[in-house]
Amino acid sequence: MSHTVRQKEKLIARVRRIRGQMEGIERALDTEAACAEVLRQLASVRGAMNGLTAEVMEDHLRQHVLAAETDAARRDGGEELVEVIRTYMK
Known part of the structure; x- marks a missing residue:
């Protein structure tokens, strides 16, 4: 399960606050x-x-690089x- 799915409600709440600011x-x-x-x-x-x-980004780094199960997955997450x-x- 992706970290964005596990933290879905928290992330959506932040997006909604940003929408309110906009x-x-x-x-x-x-x-x-x-x-x-x-x-x-x-x-x-x-x-x-x-x-x-x-x-x-931090959650991606932690899940898809630091905690990756294989070297190939770690490389993919890093890339x-x-x-x-x-x-x-940019």
Whole structure:
């Protein structure tokens, strides 16, 4: 069972909080809130996304690399993580 399935409810709750933050940004823009307020909200969403990304990456590393049952599975898990990190860093 994948780590994202085991932690499904926790991860979905985090995504829903992020969605709420994004809706707050939309409301702030719609009501012409001060740009400093919008920037603060954007920074909060970015932090929340970074936290969620880090959690899923860490869980992937722990399950698919550190706890992999075979060398081939460990290599595959590591290569998947390298690809994700490259995409994330763009």
